Amino acid sequence: NAGVTQTPKFRILKIGQSMTLQCAQDMNHNYMYWYRQDPGMGLKLIYYSVGAGITDKGEVPNGYNVSRSTTEDFPLRLELAAPSQTSVYFCASIRGPSADTQYFGPGTRLTVL
Amino acid sequence: SQELEQSPQSLIVQEGKNLTINCTSSKTLYGLYWYKQKYGEGLIFLMMLQKGGEEKSHEKITAKLDEKKQQSSLHITASQPSHAGIYLCGAFANAGGTSYGKLTFGQGTILTVHP
Numbered sequence: 558n559a560g561v562t563q564t565p566k567f568r569i570l571k572i573g574q575s576m577t578l579q580c581a582q583d584m585n586h587n588y589m590y591w592y593r594q595d596p597g598m599g600l601k602l603i604y605y606s607v608g609a610g611i612t613d614k615g616e617v618p619n620g621y622n623v624s625r626s627t628t629e630d631f632p633l634r635l636e637l638a639a640p641s642q643t644s645v646y647f648c649a650s651i652r653g654p655s656a657d658t659q660y661f662g663p664g665t666r667l668t669v670l
Numbered sequence: 671s672q673e674l675e676q677s678p679q680s681l682i683v684q685e686g687k688n689l690t691i692n693c694t695s696s697k698t699l700y701g702l703y704w705y706k707q708k709y710g711e712g713l714i715f716l717m718m719l720q721k722g723g724e725e726k727s728h729e730k731i732t733a734k735l736d737e738k739k740q741q742s743s744l745h746i747t748a749s750q751p752s753h754a755g756i757y758l759c760g761a762f763a764n765a766g767g768t769s770y771g772k773l774t775f776g777q778g779t780i781l782t783v784h785p
Contacts, residue, residue: 588771599676599758599778607771616774647713651773654701654762655720659773661713 558583563648563662570638570669578633578665580648586660588651589631591615591623593644594664600647606631638669674759676776683749684784691744691779693759700762701773702742704733707756716744746781754783 564579582589587608592600592615602615604623612623620642622634631650635642645666651659675694683689693702704716717726719735719742726733730747746753760775 588773590773592775597756597778597780599756600760600775602772602774605772613772615772649773654771656701657718658715659703659760663712 560584561648561650561660561662563646563665565665566663567666568668570635570667572638572640572669574638575634575636576638578635578646578648578667580631580633580662581629582631582650582660583629584650584652584660585628586650586652587628588653589625590649590651590659591621591631591633592647592649593617593642594647595644603633603646635667640669643667643669674761674774674776676757676759676779678779679777680780680782682782682784685750687749689746689749689781691757691781693742693744693761693776695740695761697740697763699735699739699742702735702739703760703773704742704744705758705760707758707778709755713758749781749783751783751785754781756780 561582590605591603594600601617603621606612606625609625609628645664647664648662649659677692702719705713707713717733722737722739724735732745735742756778758775758778763772
């Protein structure tokens with residue numbers, strides 16, 4: 558299994574541009590998550606999904622959108638990028654609430670100038 | 671909504687010293703996860719606790735979940751420079767109902783170990 562994969566690894570955007578961060582998992586996990594991590598800080602939940610077609614807002618959803626058309630993929634869309642969205646973005650998946658491990662992708666480092 | 675509070679926010683210890691990091695919630699914790707992160711890298715899974723009073727150990731790291739399932743502690747015995755990094759606790763908001771599946775994290779504890 559490849560686990561959780563994220564693309565791209567690095568990206569520089571100009572203010573006002575848009576982009577999609579890709580996330581895929583091959584473990585047939587129903588639960589998927591997007592987090593952002595600012596320097597020296599913890600993880601803030603952006604959006605999450607408990608299954609295909611089901612998404613919900615996390616703690617910091619403003620400026621982002623998600624979709625979950627398949628179990629495997631959970632892309633995160635940034636519209637009108639702002640400097641405040643400069644961060645490292647992690648995608649994660651887990652089998653369910655009683656699962657013993659949440660699997661994380663390697664992260665995408667995004668800079669908005 | 672559930673908020674996880676970690677303490678301390680940062681910790682500096684001398685090599686060989688013991689230390690404890692706490693993760694506290696005002697609500698019952700369902701599935702408490704501990705992760706470690708080295709600077710600029712991804713997250714490394716340490717342990718998962720689910721039952722009140724549960725305790726798990728891995729090498730020199732021990733994690734406990736209290737009986738009320740509202741606080742977890744992570745204890746490192748005889749710390750080493752390799753233990754340095756950011757420690758994060760995460761937990762599910764609740765066992766069902768609204769926000770089902772929501773998994774949030776504390777703000778992290780930055781650990782520095784001086785040789």
